Amino acid sequence: MFGRTDSREGAKNAEKTLKLVKLLFQYRPSSRGDSLRVALLALLTALVLATAVPAVIAAELAPFSSDGCSLFPDGTLAERTRWCDCCLTHDIAYWQGGSAAEREAADAALRACVREKTGDANLAETM
DSSP: TTOOOOOHHHHHHHHHHHHHHHHHHHHHSSSHHHHHHHHHHHHHHHHHHHHHHHHHHHOOOOOOOOEEEEEESSSSSSSTTTTHHHHHHHHHHHOOOOOOOHHHHHHHHHHHHHHHHHHOHHHHHOO
């Protein structure tokens, strides 16, 4: 889910990129055109590194934990956990990671869940 990369695949990509970087540092350009090619190749390598390393890190999830509805009550005084399961589902979605659009979808699902449990649109929008 959310486009994770296998950590072995990410490690292989990072290893290949490091080999390329070593080659770049050993290369001595003989003309201005060569210098430009090396600069462009270095930029491309930096971009590859910037995308390969986070993929390795993102492939390993931390253990899941939840505190219920963070900075918000889990329910009412009469029903103390009335919408807490909505927050738990939301916490799981955030724990898995994802794009900004996927986080916005998780937020919308939280509001819809609270609205369904309580019938209170204002409360749902406040969360």
